Amino acid sequence: MRKLLDVGLPMVALTLLVVGGYWGLFVAPTEREMGEVYRIIYVHVPAAWVAMIAFTVTMIASVTYLFNGRWGADILAEASAEVGVFFSVLVLFTGSVWGKPTWGVYWTWDPRLTTAAIMTFSFAGYLALRHFVDVPEKRATWAAVTAVIIYVDIPLVWFSVKWWNTLHQVQSSPQTVSSEMVMPLRISAFAFLFAYLFFTRLRHQIGRQRLDIELGELPPAGMRGV
């Protein structure tokens, strides 16, 4: 099963990424108003979804750790947060690239954009905290507390920025997006989801081994389990 996941996850992710990318770039029709530049949604939107999933997994794993104190939950929280920060930086980058030709600016103070940026910085702080604490038990507990605080903040940030300034695409749904554009978007979304699972799983394995070394419980090479 482990071997299957080791090989299967990256294979599936890569295949879907290629298919979704090709479909999005060459098959899907050109958008009426934005032209070709809209095609960045096949990266931007799935990355945003996956980043949201990643941070939610971190939050759930953190709460789980606070209740049962299992190392697995802590390692998962860290792995997912790291992958989440990667994807949310990707979201901010692709958003800016798209924003320049569409809105005329790289950056606007729109609620979703700004909330995404603040969330990215918050979780970057979370990862920094993890690096600066050496005792594994303390690191796990403090990081979990921090993750909960950050997650509570997200709706507050969203509302405050929304009142403060507003300008963003009205959220699209499959009904408002042309059916020819929905399919490649779905494929890309699954591609990113599998990429997330692959990265997080890999990061989880590394985290587990690091922790084993820290706790002095590393089994002999060759018997290292996940």
Added chain:
Amino acid sequence: MSSVSNREGQIASVSLRDSRPGILKTAWGIFKKDLLLEWRGRARINATIFFAVLTLLLFSFAMGPSHKLLVQTAPGFLWLAVFLSSIMSLSESMRLETENDALEGLRLLPVWPLSVFLGKAAVNSLFLIALSLVLVPVGMAIYGVELRLGVEILLLIFVLGCLGISAPGTLYSAITVQARARDVLLPLLLFPIIIPVLLAAVKATSLVIQGDPMVQLYGWMMLLFGFTAVYWVVCSLLFHRVVED
């Protein structure tokens, strides 16, 4: 046999309950202790006030002497000065406890961690409010700002804002003071979280300065209040995980 163990259990729980004084009473004790410590030294409040006023001056040097521009940007600068100085005072409030293992001693006492949080957060709030009481008149003077609405509303905004900074600030400073690189970590963790406070407080302050024809002030005050209430509750619930071993 079971009745004996029950009775012992009761006795044990009674004596445990007796050994821990009320949460608020202990919090009040910690509040007084910190205030006394600060009063004896007065180093923290002096340094913080000078630092805050200095940042106000730096902001105005960076913007140039244009009166109109300074009036427009005054609310933002005032709050940025409070934010930046809050880092100094928050980390100092917890650093006190690391000297001579004071935190360890506090942990060994039969004291609710919640009391420690409430006491510390109250002192930090009071401290920031006191700082604002100096900072606002100074800022208004050097930026040439006049108020359209009442000064009591401004006071309320600053009280709410300082309470909002203090709750997560106290919790995070309890974490960072025990970590490496604490001077970098505290702002890195705290600032992204309290951005809603900055937005709401700056907007509300500028409405007090420029007038509020659209009646937006109430909404911003409610946002400030909501943030403060949420974080006082959340941090109260989480604080014991941060200080316990």
